[in-house]
Amino acid sequence: MNSRKRDFPTEKARQYLEPGTIVLLSSHCRGQNNIMTLGWHTMLEFSPSLLGCVIAANNHSFSLVQDSGECVINLPTTDLTDKVVKIGNSHGAEVDKFQENDLTPLKAERVSAPLIAECHACFECRLFDDQLVDRYNFFIFEIVKSHVAARPKHPQTLHYTGEGVFMVAGNIISRRGQFKPEML
């Protein structure tokens, strides 16, 4: 495992995934790896830790994920902006996106899809429910293992707003004193 990352409680995956940040979905099937840029996802449940993702059917990753039933959701930070854009602008059927973007695939623990070493966090996922795949391309995954870098505490994540423009997570506002666990 990448030594820069620590185990992370899977039921707290929301801390990284809920803000709707842009993620890189890595997949593997029949000897082939792929990566896609993805921005349409939402947490659905804490435990099991469920994440819903839209993977448009014209993406090469769609069939890799559907056939393997697995993927890794990787969290890139602003230093990877140009790779995020390049990955989003290319087709996995034509190029090896790891090689093209000088990214390092690492062996995951519980799925065949590779982790992306350069990302701040990696969430290993298994397909949990595919009933909305045909109608909405909406895959419901269970996060079965989470890896998160120890620092920085507040990674500079990318939040896509369409048409090539990203917002960057900036300042932090804490209302921790008013946090009511029972209200989530």
Next chain:
Amino acid sequence: MNSRKRDFPTEKARQYLEPGTIVLLSSHCRGQNNIMTLGWHTMLEFSPSLLGCVIAANNHSFSLVQDSGECVINLPTTDLTDKVVKIGNSHGAEVDKFQENDLTPLKAERVSAPLIAECHACFECRLFDDQLVDRYNFFIFEIVKSHVAARPKHPQTLHYTGEGVFMVAGNIISRRGQFKPEML
């Protein structure tokens, strides 16, 4: 209609909703208005403009939305942080959240739920598909009308990371020159 807002192409709602920002969901049923703070949502389709939202069943809004089949998704900015927290920490069955938080309900155009005047953007929604409501509390809405303030161009939105901590949308990174519409 609130004069500070302009019509906005509904199929571009992603510009505001995709970054997973915290939203305020307003609803109306049988003479009662309510507001809830919501962070688990994802765009699902451009046209019709579909948005999936998790509304936990213990929220008062759950039944208002289920019974009326309508809501408004309102986008608050950082100046509303304390109201966002207070709304998330209180129960609509007990208090009038508009009155309690000094927020102004405005008549919507196509739904009975009120717009929140103080928010940067308001998206009128109709229930489109409820097949995942029982299992995941996941409502699929169609955005039928969108209202967005003319400025600021880049509103300071709130992105919840759990446990009372919000990230704020900060800098903008533009890769507009590399935007390929066919890749979305």
